[in-house]
Amino acid sequence: GHQVETGLGSAHGKAILLGEHSVVYGAPAIVLPLLDLQATASIRRARRGFITSDLYTGPLAAAPKHMDPVLTALRVSAEQLDVRGDRVELTLRSTIPFERGLGSSAATSAAVVRAVANLAGVRLDAAQAHALVQEAEHVAHGTSSGLDAHAVQSMTPLRFQQGKPTTVKVADKFTFVIADTGTSGSTAAAVDGVAMLRDIQPRVVDRVVEDLANLTDDVVYALGLGDPIRVGQSMHEAHSLLAYLGVSSPALDAVVAAALEAGAYGAKLTGSGLGGCVLAVVPDQEQAGDVAAAMTAVGATRTWTTTLVPNDFDL
Numbered sequence: 268g269h270q271v272e273t274g275l276g277s278a279h280g281k282a283i284l285l286g287e288h289s290v291v292y293g294a295p296a297i298v299l300p301l302l303d304l305q306a307t308a309s310i311r312r313a314r315r316g317f318i319t320s321d322l323y324t325g326p327l328a329a330a331p332k333h334m335d336p337v338l339t340a341l342r343v344s345a346e347q348l349d350v351r352g353d354r355v356e357l358t359l360r361s362t363i364p365f366e367r368g369l370g371s372s373a374a375t376s377a378a379v380v381r382a383v384a385n386l387a388g389v390r391l392d393a394a395q396a397h398a399l400v401q402e403a404e405h406v407a408h409g410t411s412s413g414l415d416a417h418a419v420q421s422m423t424p425l426r427f428q429q430g431k432p433t434t435v436k437v438a439d440k441f442t443f444v445i446a447d448t449g450t451s452g453s454t455a456a457a458v459d460g461v462a463m464l465r466d467i468q469p470r471v472v473d474r475v476v477e478d479l480a481n482l483t484d485d486v487v488y489a490l491g492l493g494d495p496i497r498v499g500q501s502m503h504e505a506h507s508l509l510a511y512l513g514v515s516s517p518a519l520d521a522v523v524a525a526a527l528e529a530g531a532y533g534a535k536l537t538g539s540g541l542g543g544c545v546l547a548v549v550p551d552q553e554q555a556g557d558v559a560a561a562m563t564a565v566g567a568t569r570t571w572t573t574t575l576v577p578n579d580f581d582l
C-alpha cells in the first residue's frame with residue numbers, strides 16, 4: 268500500500284430507531300446513520316505519543332481512564348497494521364455528543380482505526396474494520412451487542428439481530444428529529460434494571476421483548492413501504508413499552524409528549540434511556556422545525572434534523 272504523512276479517518280453517529288434493550292435478549296433492532304454528526308481522526312508519526320481532543324490533550328502515556336476505548340482502538344489497529352502506536356500524534360474532533368446514545372465512542376474508535384489504516388497505506392475491508400472497532404467498544408462498554416460498531420460505519424439503516432447486520436430497504440424520504448435531554452443515563456444501570464425486572468417477572472418482560480421485536484419488524488416493513496405514519500405509530504408504542512421496562516425518565520417523557528403535540532407521527536427515547544435523547548419521525552422538513560422548537564421549549568438542550576433517503580433502487 269501507499270503510506271501517507273498524515274492518516275485520516277472518519278465515522279458518523281447513529282440513533283437506534285427501534286429495538287434498544289430487546290436486542291440484548293435476541294430481538295432485532297434498527298439503527299439509523301446520522302451522517303451529519305461526524306467523528307474524525309488524524310494521525311502522524313512522531314517522536315513521542317501525543318493526543319489532542321475535546322476530552323483530553325496531553326501525552327498518550329498519561330491519558331486518563333475515559334480515553335481507554337480510543338487508546339484501545341489505536342493499539343489494536345496499530346498492532347495489526349504494523350504502525351508504532353506509541354509514537355504518533357493523534358488529533359480527534361467530533362460533533363457527536365458524548366454519552367448520549369448517538370454512537371460517539373464507536374465513531375471515534377472507527378475514525379482512529381481508519382486513520383491508522385490510512386497512515387499505513389492499507390485498505391481495511393468492512394469485517395476487519397468492524398472487528399477492530401468492536402474490540403475498543405468491548406473495553407468501553409463491557410459486553411455490548413455490537414450494534415454501534417456496525418452502525419457508525421454504515422451509510423444505510425441496518426436491521427441487526429444476534430450480531431448480524433442486514434441493510435434495510437427505504438422506499439421514500441423520511442425526516443427525523445433528535446433531541447438531547449441534556450442528561451446522560453448510564454447504559455449499565457439501564458441494562459441491569461431491565462435484567463432485574465426480568466428476574467422478578469420473567470414472563471411479563473419476555474412478552475414486552477416479543478412486542479418490541481414485532482414493532483421493530485413492523486418498522487422495517489413500513490420503511491420499505493415508505494409509510495412514516497406507520498413508523499411513528501410503532502415508535503409511539505415502543506416508547507410506552509420501554510417506559511414500562513423502567514428506562515424512560517420524566518425529561519424523556521416530556522420531550523416525547525411535546526414532539527407528538529407539535530405534529531410528530533411518533534416519538535420515543537433512543538439508546539439505553541434513563542436520560543439521553545428522543546427520536547421523532549415527522550411529516551417533512553418544515554414540520555421538523557416546529558417539532559424541534561416544541562422539544563426545546565420543554566427542556567431539550569439541542570436538536571438535530573436528519574433525513575433518510577430512499578435506497579430501494581440499489582437493493
Ligand code: MEV
Pocket residue numbers: 286287288289290291368410411412413414454458538539
Ligand atoms: C444501548 O445503546 C443499547 C442497548 O440495547 C444495549 C446494547 O445493545 O448493548 C440498551
